[in-house]
Amino acid sequence: MDPLDLDGHALHLLLAVHEEGSVTRAAQRLGLTQSAVSHALDKLRALTGDALFVRSGRGIVATAQADALVPRARALIDELRAFSHAAGFDPARWEGTITVAANDLQRDLLVPPLLARLQSQCPGVRLRVWPSQAPRPELLRDQGCDLVVTPRPPEAADLVQKRLFQDRYAVFFDPAVRRAPKTRAAYLGAQHISVRYEDGRSIDIDGWLAGRGVQREVVATVPGYAGIAALLRGSERLATGPALLARGVLREFASAPVPVATPAMPMYMVWHLRRQHDPAHRWLREAVEAIAGEALA
Known part of the structure; x- marks a missing residue:
């Protein structure tokens, strides 16, 4: 296979299979048939001289060579984008x-x-949306994410x-069951x-409250703010989170100021330095910034 036959579509396909860990899901993501993805993978295998992906149980896993090629493929795609926008x-x-990582608050807003x-x-x-959770630099470096919106930007x-x-x-509660905790004692109790x-x-x-000696009885944790609603509804429990959740996943609940000192919560967008001067990425950043201003106006 002539290396010049390699194009952006093949690189994009390699990334899709690597990120999805499945030929079927990669085909669905790319709008192709499974056989078309398998045929393209065969061409990439011929070019690289490596299996790239091998079966493991009911799925597939990337080979060490595929893991090494993915960052280079992503860099080449960035270069192709820059070339096309020149x-x-x-x-x-x-x-x-476009892949944007955001948790419940940022996603809904x-x-x-x-x-x-x-x-x-x-x-x-x-548009693809991933949960950002507590983001790490690798999310933007190696995992194909274009932009992260988070209160905790990775350094x-x-x-x-x-x-x-x-x-x-703010502190959220079910107003059909209880009133807002107006004192520190009511909040901590x-x-x-x-x-x-x-x-x-x-x-x-x-972490901020614990670091200042504020000890609460946390009876349950969930992996995201969206899971809080079912555990607040019909109970006297409380949940402390960003006030803007009242516009999204916690809209059915009442909220009030937290009766203990809490910090402000800034929200950031984060991207990789290699995309700094990409015109398409600049358009994306400007769009997100404008949307944030409109949402809070």
Whole structure:
């Protein structure tokens, strides 16, 4: 196989199979048949001289060679994008997939208007949303994510961050069952629901309160704010989180100021330095920034 036969579609396919860990899911993501993906993989195997993906149980796993090729494939795709935009970026002609990582608050507040803007101005672009949890630099370096929206930006020299807005913390409760805790004693005397991500890390407010000796009885944790509602409904329990959750997953509950001191909660968008001057990525950042301003106006 002539190396010059390698194109951006083949590189994109390699990334899709690697990220999905499945030929079937990669085919669905790319809008191709499973046989078309398998045929393209065979061509890549012939070019690289490596199996790339091998069976493991009911699924597939990447070989060491595939793991090594993925960062290079991603860099080549970035170069291809820059090449195609060199003569001037036109959002209407932009084609591809944008991957944004965001948790419940950011997802509900920003993603619906972002999708509407993409469909209006960039009809050839598809949007993928991943949970950011407590993001690590690898999410932007190696895992194909274009932009992370988070209150906890990962610290790394090759990442860029910009503050989008600032929220405050509130305490949420079921108003059909109880009233707002107005004193520190009432707040600390209640049972609490909180969030602990799948990697074991807690949300910032929990660590902040614990570090100042504020001891609460946390009777249950869930992997995201969306899981809190079922455990608050019909109970006297409390949950402490960003006030803007009242517009999203906790809209059915009442909220009040937290009767103990809490910090402000800034929200950032974070991206990799290699995308800093990409016209398409600049359009994405400007769109998210504008949407955040409109949402909070």
